[in-house]
Amino acid sequence: MLKIGEFSRLGQVSIRTLHHYDEIGLLHPKQIDHESGYRYYSVKQLEVLAQIVLLRELKFSLKEIKILIQQDAEIMTAALLEKERVIEQEIQQDRFRQQQIQRMLKRMQQQKNYQISIKSIPAFQVISYRKKLKTFYHEGLFWEEFIEQLKDQKIAYPSDPKKSLTIFHDQEYLEEGVDVELAILLGRKTEVQPPLKCRQLTAIKFAATLFVKGNYHQLPEAYEAFAQWLELHPEFTMEKAARQICHVGPEHTDNSEDYLTEIQIPLNSLTLTQREELSSK
Template identity: 70%
Template sequence: MFLLLKIGEFSQLGQVSIRTLRHYDEIDLLHPKLVDEESGYRYYSVRQLEVLAQIVLLRDLKFSLKEIKNLIQQDPKIFTAALLKKDREIEKEIQRDQFRQQQIHQMIQRMQHKEKYQVTIKKIPVISVVSLRKKIKSFYHEGMLWKEFMEQLKKQEISFPADPDQNLTIFHDEEYLEEGVDVEVAIISNKKAKEPLQMRQLPTLEHAAIMYVEGNYHQLPEAYQAFAKWLDEHPEFEMVKATRQICHVGPEHTANPEEYLTELQIPLIPLTLT
């Protein structure tokens, strides 16, 4: 003999509305243990509360009702495997949300410190470099280009400088591109190099706008926006292509992206104002 609960009692104990219980019955998800033929009253067993709790949990975990119906009829091992898979998905969602939350906090900080990007003008003398220039899939693939570059340097017995100020990245495109980005990675060196590497001199920049960006690379677009504002306020200069970036502190120096320090060198030409 087992205790039967009226649908109202079952609803209260299971924290699910009567309307929802009737819907679960209609879709063959959870049937009453007994339906009185004369009155039509629905009765549930106490043991069905555990099944209902599983349904509620799976629903809250964003399983579809169809998936729930299949899972509660499966072997416990299959049920457990499905829960573990969902656990991994939730962990990924948490990581994505944490990243979004970090971006929100960073944006708030930037809004509160709009003048953090200071622009200075300086002359950069001619530099001899050994470099590797390629079109890469996207900006996010720059690290792979550096890896290939360093392998070629090692193969050609050219030492990679310990000083981070001795390496730089040059972006040759005249516009922002989502893919097929023309990028050159280089080290300051007088060593002779063979293809695919090249040895060349970077010309003197008589006027270069210098900006330092502290923090992860996601701030670079904002830094360029700050430069655009500066350029608008200084009509005596015009920007030219081949922006250089020097990574003073980057992924190879620290595991914390907030400790990165990037120097932007943006070539300028003075204009004659009338």
Template identity: 70%
Template sequence: MLKIGEFSQLGQVSIRTLRHYDEIDLLHPQLVDEESGYRYYSVKQLEVLAQIVLLRELKFSLKEIKSLVQEDPKIFTAALLKKDREIEKEIQRDKYRQQQIHQMIQRMQHQDKYQVTIKKIPAFSVISLRKKIKSFYHEGLLWEDFMEVLENQQIAFPPEADQNLTIFHDKEYLEEGVDVEVAIISDKEVEEPLQRRRLPELEQAAIMYVEGNYHQLPEAYQSFAKWLDEHPEFEMVKATRQFCHVGPEHTDNPEEYLTELQIPLIPLTLT
């Protein structure tokens, strides 16, 4: 038998905490001397105490711990596995937060890396599939649908990287229900749900090239907004086009992606 002080030292838990565990019926002493009031614990109870300490570190509540240490080992193991999955999800959330931090630092260090040039874009014909998708992150699924329909209609996907583009039709940023059109440059006849149409000439368009993964696109648009503020002689209009020069179908490394942004402009008469 171990006195409470010895049990506290070996279990690395304070005497105050042990007394609290006793009061809430979580871990009682094996024996309490009626005359002296001294509390004694068995060596086997160190294993129970170690379980309690671990569960506390894993953010289990005392109420949950009280039920678990009295449960069948299989139920105890199932609870630990469930907590393991929760921790893994939290790790992924923390990794995402880290990415956001790193991207913010990059934006602060490379605020002027996106150069804007003005260019005339001639009219050209495209075959496209236009849908409202759940969010911007679901664009890849739309491309998969598009390529499947192209294959069913025996239309080859162009091997050239700059022969496919995405057009965003919403006039504002939307979290869901995004109006997106994916297209390839072609003038072949098609059947529904595909459409063949001619994209109009853009007399003036702001051209930007984004190197790296698609998470940098918001940063590029912010840079364009700054450019637009510095050039009040222009106003952006109509739908923005994105050409994928190097993308997931060309490389497994997202840092090697190369995306061209084409943002239609109209000149303003300044007074």
């Protein structure tokens, strides 16, 4: 039998922690001398303590540990494998955060100058597929689904990237339930089956356009540049349903820095009277 001090030194756990484990029923002393109050642990309990310490390092809660150390090896193995999966997800998230840091540092060192131009966009006949996505990051999977729908209806996907576009219908940024429409441009009206739809995109008299070279994480920066441009051009206001055309994307290259995305933002041209009314508010 080991006194609590000896057990503490050998198990590399403080006496205070051992008292806490006893109070919550996680690890009781093997024996307590009722006259002196001394606590004694068996040598075999060092193995249990080592298991508790390891599980704590793996970020299991004390409540979870209390249940696990009472289970057989099969249940413990399943719990460890699940924890390994969670840790792997956390590692991927940390790597993503590291990449974000590097991108931010790079942007701070190399401020991009986005050239914004105004152009008219004619009406187009399109085949489209519209639905609400869980997040913006699910757009790639949505494109795969769209292309499969086209194949099922024996409709050729255009090889020219300028003939495919994404339309964002939400009037605000949403974390979930994003209203997205994918479309391919056609020369004529074509019969399609749901969930696909053949419709005409209306003409846009004025659209602010800018090109973004590089990965999609730069898009917020590009929209910020547009906002600054809009402030300098009070003769225009922004309309809803911005469009994005992927000239070079994941299907063209494995290097995200080579992506080329065109952003088209419909504008409303204000008369002088409307501008004066707006500025007076």
